[in-house]
Amino acid sequence: MTDPESARRSIDIETFRHVNPIPSASRIGPMIASSVIVGRNPGSRDVPDDIASQVANLFHYMGEMLDAAGAGWEHVIKLDFWVPSLDDRETINVPYLERFPDPASRPARHTSVGSPTAQCTFWAYVPE
DSSP: OOOHHHHEEEEOBTTBOOSSSOOSEEEETTEEEEOOEEOOOTTSSOOOSSHHHHHHHHHHHHHHHHHHTTOOGGGEEEEEEEESOGGGHHHHHHHHHHHOOOTTSOOEEEEEEOOSSOEEEEEEEOOO
């Protein structure tokens, strides 16, 4: 049996780095889980003032992480968002529907209030 510890692979992208010693995402076998993703501008710590730009940045980073992990949008099974207001769900819907236009094949999604800026995490499954 393979040791799960040695089977884990850290996923990092150049445009989004955490200050703490954690990867952008992690993969074990077919499962990929992201760390928290903040809607800051690529390559910086600056967060745009508007939610639409923050959400666009979130989807940008998710796409890069998926690619770095050998996955695509079709592999995403769950998205979790934290936003300042539930009204921000409409802003999330725009890139969500662009990437997942088929109502019969969309990942689960949950949006919570409690963050001063847009943030998210995701799970993906890549059949081996």
